[in-house]
Amino acid sequence: MTAVSPAPFAPAAWLKQTGRAWRRPAMLAAALTVADVLPAIGFAAGLALGIDQFGRSPIAAAPWLALAAASLIARGLLNQAGVAVGARQGRAVKRDVRERLLTDLFGRGRRSGGRLAAVVEGVESLDGYYARFTPLRLAAGLSPLLIIAAAAVASPVAAAILLFTLLPFVLGMILAGTAAAGESRRQFQALERLSGLFVDRVRALPAVLAFGATDRVTAEIATASNELEHRTARVMRIAFASSAVLEFFSALSVALIAVYCGFNLLRLLPFPVPETLDLGRAFFVLALAPEVYQPLRRLAAAYHDRQAAEGAAPALTTPDETKPVRLTLGDTAPSIRFLAVSIAYDGAAPVIDGLDLDVRPGQVVALVGASGAGKSSLLHLLLGLSPLTAGAVEIGGVRLGDGVDLSGQIAWASQAPVVVPGSLARNVALADPTACPGRVKAAAQTAGLTGDLERLIDERGGGLSGGERRRLGLARAMLKRAPILLLDEPTANLDPASEQAMLETIREAARGRTTLIATHSAAVAALADRVVRL
């Protein structure tokens, strides 16, 4: 495969691309936000004319005040509709991105603890972007101009003043926007680090406690926590500074309009203007002045959402999916051939170098060797968990490679079977959720798991001794009907008597399946058809 240098990642483009499937709800949300202009104008008109008429007669003001009240009510309802549509759009995009991330995460079949923050915190940040930020973007461009146009109907000069205060602001925002991007990325990384640190140290808590290292680990967490605080503070400062600029121009516009209108009404303007105002029109323009900036202020408030999403975006990408072809082996035990196989992790020296091994169908092969010799690595090769740096592996004559994997065809008892919180029966049934409880019970008993199958085990495997965890792995391997059986140190942690009892079970489990057993025990090696020393 030729290496192609990837194009530099552009978060904004990725975010746009990701939301493409939901353009219609997005446009609806944007339209609802722009439509907010109408009640705003209605309110300003109702208030201005109401006050104007009130000076003459209270009754005449009534319809205008009613218009003002109705406008605000309509505004509230429009806003609520916009929130609802936006929220649903946010959820739809999140669901899609999360599904891709999870399929990739679990599809790899490898531990990737560092990516947990992406699935939770990273995806959450998309909510603000799609639900709040994108609908406001169109409105921020269009609404101020619409309002200024409405103001121009009453007073062109006032409209010009509003336009005058608008333009420099827009230029300033463009400049400020670019500064925040890098900070957001760093903030998200700090959040990832902190989140990952917590998970890791809490998982290792028994060791931390045993070594009396609580204070030291607490200090580590304090450092990461402070780092997050610094980064977040920096992002916030930029956000607040840009919104302060916005606030300033907004307040300035109100002040300028007030002064201009007042002086115009007093006929005291030092320069000639092509209009003379009356109270109604002046008030209308004054009431509209804050509305010019309202969409921009809302956008600025949502700007943080955009930065957060752009900061998280690099972590949310998944490589293009190549659907792996699952090799179906049927029920007959296949042959397994290792041809000049080498396994090396991450540029270190190879753990296995140029191994040739031919396993006949249904044969039981024991792999023995010193710790670190590569026994587990060889088993992991069939599971796609260790990298094949040279050579090839053939199953039943079919070469394993990119896009071809064996998942679902292997019964595997790993060295450290991991438990999911739940009952013991549930843990055994993990290997085959379609199995009926009777089979689950039978598998558990054959593996030597005694006691109440419904007893609860926590994430740390509390409730199971080391030997029982091995038996759990074995029970899973026996429950799963698969033509290949892989056992990784099946009798480790078992006392000699239990090991003897286990031998018969292993022999039974290996019947009719091609079996590879990694072991140190001579007793287990003795029941194999062939012993290979690594």
Next chain:
Amino acid sequence: MSRRSTGRVAALIATQRQAQRRRLRLAAAAGAVVSVAAVGLLGLSGWFITGAAFAGAAGGLAVQSFNYLTPSAIIRLLAILRTGARYVERVAGHEAALKALARLRPQLFHALASAPPECALALSSGDASARLVQDVDAVQTVFVRLSAPWALGAGVAASVLLAAMATPLAALVLLGAMGLTWGGAAVIAHRRAEPAGRAAQAAVARLKDSLSALEAVAPELKAYALDGWAAQQVAEAAAVRDRALIDQAQAGGWMAAWQAGVTGLAVAAVVPATHGAPLPLTALAALAAIMGLESLAGLIGALHQNGAAAEAQDRLDDLLPDEAPRVRAAPHDETVRLAALATDLSPPARLGLFGASGAGKTTLIERLIGLRTAPEGEARLGGVDIADLAPDARRALFAYAAQDVRLMDGTIRQNLALAGPADEAAIWRALDDAALAQRVRADPLGLDAPVGVNGERLSGGERRRLGLARAYLRDAPWLVLDEPTEGLDAATEAQVLAALTRRLSERGQGLILISHRLAPMAACHIRLRIEGVDADGRVRMTRQVEPAPADA
């Protein structure tokens, strides 16, 4: 879940509030200034224009006597004040919140770690992460919104005052409208926003829990073709959270709609209520009413976030134990006495434990070390029953290499550093004694090679030996090893055992060893067979005089 407002977390939050009080006071003052300035800016502008309209219409003398300089100056001043004060309020408020949270997180971790072992070790890592990240974040609003009452009070006072300048009736109408806004918002918050907020917090914890539990077993899930199922499980947990967030957002939308609606009606009511007052004051009252009701926004925002914050605080409270720990004794010396032994054991004695798997060997030593609560009468340390000893007092006596080794996601050096600071020579000696030095030297990064999440880059035997090297680096009277040579071939086992005995005699350390194998047991002076756990929770054991049963 019960509400405990006087829990430990509330105390920690109060301490942080105290620590940040200067910033919080600044934020509160600035918030008040913002409200007054906002009310004043718009209200005064309306008054000014209306007054100018009348004066202009009257012409001549009225214009001359109209004081236009002062109001226009005040208007410009208020514009600047509002902007500056808003910036100060937000920066001060958020910085106070961020700094407080940064202090709170390590304190919570420390409190969790110091809790009795059955609390501390019972929490799953995903759930712990949710509490320490998401729940602490939700508590953030508790700090940020501390300035809200001041902003609210100042805004209400300013706007009501200005309305009163028109007629007292207008002020009353305005107050009534404010009460109505607050009341309606509170009802919507209570019925919609609060349950949704609580649900969202609980859901994110379940999501993280499910995700981290399944991610840990990802290889097996893949092997059993269950990766699709696992992704589905997590997606379902996430969907619950999504639903709760939508509910919360919609509740917020309704609260804002209520506020807007009441504002509209309030303006329509205030204007007629100013009947009899000059029109400029009517304008002043109307615009002041609008901005006054606007200043309720902070309070409404706080009501919106209340549910999530309260739930977060409850969950954090659950994390920490309620009762103050009993004042406990410390061991007088290093002697260990177990139920089956006639005498106390002191270093350099060597005790071997063996028995069927599941009998309770690991349980027993975890109780000794303080990783598990012990029943009374099981063992004595330094003459004191271990049930009466504080867990951390016991741990100083032991250097423990567990069977289920827990490694941190870092380098070999970092993991060894858990035992405390050590110089290079000591580190390499420990690695040599654990038969791991050659493997570490073979790696191009050496001691700085990363071990992966829980040591996944090392083989099973290598992880166990790293745990052993780590225990070697800890200076303690007793060395406790749980199956140290499991998975090693005979030659390496002999090497490790020779190094072990040499180390023990050099340092005068005592040894407590669990093993099935013959060679390690041969090194022990006293052997105990562990038979099982009795109904009363105590581990049953008998002393063995002959050597342990032979193994392969």
